[in-house]
Amino acid sequence: MKSESVLGIQPELLRWARTTVGMSVTEVADSLKRKPEEIESWEAGHSAPTYPQLEKLAYQLYKRPLAVFFLPEPPEETTPQREFRTLPTADLQTLSRDTYLQIRRAHAYQIALKELFGDHNPANRCIWKSLSLSIRGDLAQQAQQIRQFFGVTLEEQIAWKSDTIALKQWRQAVEDCGVFVFKAAFKQKDISGFCLMDENLPIIYLNNSTTKTRQIFSLLHELAHLLLSINGLSKFDTDYIARLPESEKQLEIFCNAIAAEILIPGRDFAIQAERFPANIEAAPETLLSDLAGRYGVSREVILRRFLDLGRVSRVFYENQAKRWAAQKQPAGGGNWYLNQGAYLSDRFAKEVVSRHFRGQISLEQASDFLGIKPKSYAGFEERILQGSGA
Known part of the structure; x- marks a missing residue:
């Protein structure tokens, strides 16, 4: 009954x-x-x-x-409490049901990767096996080493004409180094993303509900976590850093600094900053927007650079950052197949499609790997073969 x-x-x-x-x-x-x-x-x-x-x-x-x-x-x-030990207990307790499910889904992707690739990473070079970071090391030098490993020059970066192109290029650079990058639209808006370490198949998982410039920064922030051999979960509201124990606080500050230095090399920024008036707080916002456009980053990241140089006050920075954050509304809707393709690691999705095409896995298995229904597979396959979005 x-x-x-x-x-x-x-x-x-x-x-x-x-x-x-x-x-x-x-x-x-x-x-x-x-x-x-x-x-x-x-x-x-x-x-x-x-x-x-x-x-x-x-x-x-x-x-x-x-x-x-x-x-x-x-x-x-493995629970979030055991995985993300750099977060305070209070922050772990505020993780939403959706965030727990996103972490579980990331683990499912990692299991799927092991089924597809075994213990072998398909990338020609694995960045975490060649480079490691040190909080006490020279920041600019370590960031430059990552850039050189990517093979991305500043001239190429400046030539990317939109944040959509910039995100696609940075994501491809990270995937080419052996890290699988997945995305999802988190319901918990203050989560920027997280990463899961693995000896052969590490994952970065981004919140697609944030702006593309935020996703770029989060991508490189989580990469820094991986190169420190630490699982990380990052929040959009940086106020949480102040609540961290000292060692974890320094780690998060370092990861932010590495991401900023990769995106905005200090030497070039110093040259560009000379064009700004002495009182940056009174300068037109168009100057910040133009400089942000040069590097494909947010105005907040540019203003943070000026804060680190002592050229704006923390109060001014925090007020502006909150005002800009309230203005950001990522575009929604669009083609379902394009969106779903953008959520998945490009290398992962292509491997699943390739194996199904060769008859090595069934339609049901391929659909299960991709997290879609079998009836949607044909349209998804077409989108993957055409090339998915950022």
Whole structure:
């Protein structure tokens, strides 16, 4: 009977499934239109949900197979608390259910990569095996080494005429170095992205809901995490850095500085900055916009450079950054196949399409790897063969 409690559910599995998506008892109760005390009773083993309730818990809230709730104990998984130790506990506790699910999806992509490539990275050169970063090392020199590994000159960067082109080029440079770059539209807007280390198949995962200039900066920030051999999760609101323990604070400041130095080489910036008036806070914003356009970065990144040089006050910088952030509205909609193609690592998507074409994996397997329905595969394949967006 649908109204009868399901027998054989392990209460520990119910608690585990809830906490691994960052939901509180109250949030689950509100979703099911039940009282929190009833959810607590299930998790204590005093009662159990009905079959329709269990289905909603499994498929809608926790995104787990129904069978998992009948296991003798929770399966071994790496939690965000164990992975992203550079974040304060308070910040980890504010991660939304969607962010937990994005991290889980990134792990699924990493498993898929291992199934496709085994323990071999298909890139000719793996940057993390050739370069490593040191917080105590020379910042400009380390950033230049990364640029040289990419093979991206400042002249080429300046020639990129839009932030869409710039994001595509920087992303391609990172992927050519063996790092797989995925994206998704996060519901938690203050998350810029995260990275997952692996000896052979590391991943960077970006929030596609942010502007393209923010994605570029986040891409290089997370790359710095990988080159420090540390999993990282970065937030758009940099105020959280002030709450970090000192060692973690210095690490995040360093990763921001490396990303900025790669994008805006200090020597060239010094030359360009000479064109600005002494009082930059009174200067027209068009000057900042023009300089941001030169490097394909945001006005905030340019203003941060001036802050680091002591040419604007922190109050001015923070006020401007908040005002600009409120103005940024990434474009939505568009072609579904183009959007889905942009979310996936280009090398990963092409490998799946290639293997299906050669008959090495089935349509169902290919669709499962790509996270799409089999009926959508033909259109997606066409888009991948044509070349996806940024």
